[in-house]
Amino acid sequence: MFPEWFEGPLGVSIVGRAIEDGILEVELIDLRPHGLGRHKQLDDAPFGGGPGMVMRIEPLAEVLEPLAETHRVLFTPSGDPMTQSTLDRWSSLPEITFVCGRYEGIDQRVIDHFIDEETSLGDYVLAGGEVAAAAAIEGIARLLPGVVGNPDSTEFESFRDGLLEEPVYTRPAEFRGWKVPEILLSGDHARIEAWRAEQRRRRTEERRPDLLDGLQSET
């Protein structure tokens, strides 16, 4: 309903570059022209009463039925939480359709007949699906081969070993008396890697013990 919302997210940084370089293609579909009547209406009052409005089926059917060959994802607070494995899976699909709704939601028959997967950005409440779609597009873009900033090896990936990232530092080596950990200036790459691994482990234990529960490497 708001294609102009995506101008920023699609125009800059990793996603902007991926599109410029022809590695990623994004087509925005404005729902408004598919609306009903002279006012191109997209919403209506909910059957059974209650507050707010619901997106009608006709405009979405018109748009989504011809896209049946694509993987059609609806962003919704009721969906399965989006994780890195969701993005890994989506990044290898040739074409994916993200449906971004507004109002109180979408007529259930749209979901039943024109949606392949329901996904949520997370357990907090936004006003629509656009932020989730922008997050997904950026998360996918950085996984695509040839995208600048895409580490060639998943070895340098966040969550690569299911742990949080270690702290990182750059120049100056001292600022207001706050020193960079000595080990990082030592040039001893074996000890540096061991230190980083230990930092990832400790950080994850402290901040996200839930991530350790599902790990294979620990016994």
Ligand code: JFT
């Ligand atoms: C919110 C959303 C996600 C995700 C899609 C559509 C309407 C507004 C709304 C809010 C609360 C309850 C409807 C959406 C999201 C998230 C996605 C819609 N709304 N019902 N909010 N928060 N993490 N993905 Cl369509």
